Amino acid sequence: MADTTKREIDAVTGAPLHPHEWDGIRELEIPPPRWWVLTYLACVVFALGWWVFYPAWPFIGGYTKGLLGYSTRAELADTMAAVKAAQGPMNSRLASLDYAAIRGQPDLMAFAVAGGRALFGENCAQCHGAGAQGQVGFPNLLDDDWLWGGSYGTLQTTIEHGIRSTVDADTRQSAMPAFGKDGFLTRGQIADLAQYVLALSGRAGDVAAAGRGAPLFAEQCVACHGVGGTGNRALGAPNLADDIWFYGGDATAVTAQIWSPRHGVMPAWSGRLDALAIKKLTLYVHSLGGGE
Ligand code: HEC
Ligand code: HEC
Numbered sequence: 001m002a003d004t005t006k007r008e009i010d011a012v013t014g015a016p017l018h019p020h021e022w023d024g025i026r027e028l029e030i031p032p033p034r035w036w037v038l039t040y041l042a043c044v045v046f047a048l049g050w051w052v053f054y055p056a057w058p059f060i061g062g063y064t065k066g067l068l069g070y071s072t073r074a075e076l077a078d079t080m081a082a083v084k085a086a087q088g089p090m091n092s093r094l095a096s097l098d099y100a101a102i103r104g105q106p107d108l109m110a111f112a113v114a115g116g117r118a119l120f121g122e123n124c125a126q127c128h129g130a131g132a133q134g135q136v137g138f139p140n141l142l143d144d145d146w147l148w149g150g151s152y153g154t155l156q157t158t159i160e161h162g163i164r165s166t167v168d169a170d171t172r173q174s175a176m177p178a179f180g181k182d183g184f185l186t187r188g189q190i191a192d193l194a195q196y197v198l199a200l201s202g203r204a205g206d207v208a209a210a211g212r213g214a215p216l217f218a219e220q221c222v223a224c225h226g227v228g229g230t231g232n233r234a235l236g237a238p239n240l241a242d243d244i245w246f247y248g249g250d251a252t253a254v255t256a257q258i259w260s261p262r263h264g265v266m267p268a269w270s271g272r273l274d275a276l277a278i279k280k281l282t283l284y285v286h287s288l289g290g291g292e
Contacts (some may be wrong), residue, residue: 010026093105094108094280099282119273119281119284120281128140128141132288136246149233152282156278160268163265164264165265167271172236174235176263177261190255190258195209196210196211196212198210201242201243202243229241
């Protein structure tokens with residue numbers, strides 16, 4: 001400690017003055033208040049305790065774990081396990097019952113649909129939209145306009161095995177021929193067919209062309225799309241007469257599809273999600289409005 005008896009004393013405050021002088025400015029030498037020093041020391045003690053008990057110091061290959069062994073990951077795992085245990089009875093009821101029986105139990109149904117909604121947000125929304133409203137090339141699942149069918153059984157099959165999946169042998173398959181690209185029809189014939197297809201929904205611009213398209217449609221397209229273009233679910237061939245469009249309802253989009261079809265791919269989920277998750281998703285999609 002400096003000897004304050006030799007220090008100059010400030011006349012105004014009576015406090016000792018620091019011996020140095022900077023450009024004529026002098027400083028008082030007053031120790032920090034006791035409460036401040038005590039708080040500071042308490043913080044030091046607390047920090048030392050933290051280092052000992054909790055994870056603290058990072059190293060290249062890890063970190064100090066602390067005596068209490070606390071970790072936010074372990075805490076999350078515990079919470080997840082607790083949630084799983086709490087859902088256990090509901091999940092086993094869900095697993096043991098068939099769709100008709102589940103429907104008869106409102107509490108179980110609500111539980112399954114809530115679970116399905118969460119799973120949908122994680123796995124399906126990027127293609128089908130957050131509200132399952134779909135987008136160009138990805139079908140709307142809210143309506144009753146189904147490509148492959150909207151019963152519990154067909155929905156479950158679609159979700160399990162996907163559509164044109166390259167990894168699932170039981171996937172749904174069908175391929176509209178590339179009438180233009182592969183040279184089955186001329187550009188003129190395809191333009192006529194496009195007008196005929198639009199006429200099925202009352203959209204044709206060119207009635208004469210639509211008339212020329214009719215016999216071509218009967219020849220080339222009814223095998224899959226049906227007489228009058230009403231579709232065929234066994235082949236996933238869309239209804240062309242309902243003015244609901246998968247790829248777009250104007251001459252450009254329809255011509256593009258006839259020229260070279262997209263062959264939309266829906267992944268198979270049986271390898272990624274368990275049977276219970278697929279059941280919840282089936283119940284959720286079915287509950288959206290178009291379920292049959
Ligand atoms: C990578 C994009 C993609 C993802 C992810 C996806 N789908 Fe699909 N889904 C499609 C496409 C594309 C189709 C239409 C395929 C076709 O028939 O041309 C489809 C069709 C469907 C159909 C059939 C609709 C009908 O009209 O018959 C159902 C049901 C369905 N998806 C449910 C789901 C569910 C549930 C999930 C999440 C587990 C999911 N999809 C995830 C792309 C996707
Ligand atoms: C082998 C069966 C098959 C044949 C034959 C076929 N289609 Fe298709 N068509 C499909 C399937 C399956 C889809 C859904 C396609 C996809 O994802 O590419 C489809 C989709 C379409 C679409 C898109 C509908 C929408 O909502 O966007 C149009 C338009 C269409 N077909 C027109 C035709 C016309 C015109 C012909 C005859 C020249 C024809 N198709 C012949 C199976 C067929």
